[in-house]
Amino acid sequence: MRINLSSVLVDDQEKALRFYTGTLGFRKKHDIPLGAHRWLTVVSPEDPDGTELVLEPDEHPAVKPFKSALVEDGIPFTSFAVEDVAAEHERLAALGVKFTLPPTDFGTVIAAVFDDTCGNLIQIAQRTGAGPG
């Protein structure tokens, strides 16, 4: 068994596609019309055959309270690996991305957290030592 998909629950698929490709730099992989929504996935250009991120509509009534509660407490539900958190922070901040946590050294990992404009907080992390994460 392997992990081939992970999802982020977004409030608007078109807006999410713009942010995850245009701003973050991922590439669209699948875009299949599916009734009112789309089966929409992106991949990292560094790993085009790797895990796909599904930009999943957040329409289920249970989702919005869940997302709001996480955002209120600053909790990122999704994390991406980067080589250099400080450089990514600088690049994304210049593009207008809002960070709720600036690059912070947590011992074995440097992490930062930003708003994906679609109702989620996303962590970017860079491992700096042994241990989990």
Place this chain on the structure above:
Amino acid sequence: MEDLYRAIADPTRRAILDELVDRNGQTLFEICGRLTLKHGIHSSRQAISQHLEVLESAGLVVTKREGRCKFHWFHGGPLKAIAKRWPTDGRRS
């Protein structure tokens, strides 16, 4: 209004204030991360949230919303009452 002395009597609550003085304006997520990493405090988010409520009630922490996030700020104003009661030079001015 929580008692100021009770609020600062707890070591976890003092550690929270230390971290807010280090960088003011933190989410619950950041506070919990710093307590775990820098102080070896592994309390649940719920427990830390309750500590923050005590500090807020004593006026030592204020919360502000920016967008949909809640940030916690240290507010040292109430501590003046301590130095007023027991002046640091030993005399009342």
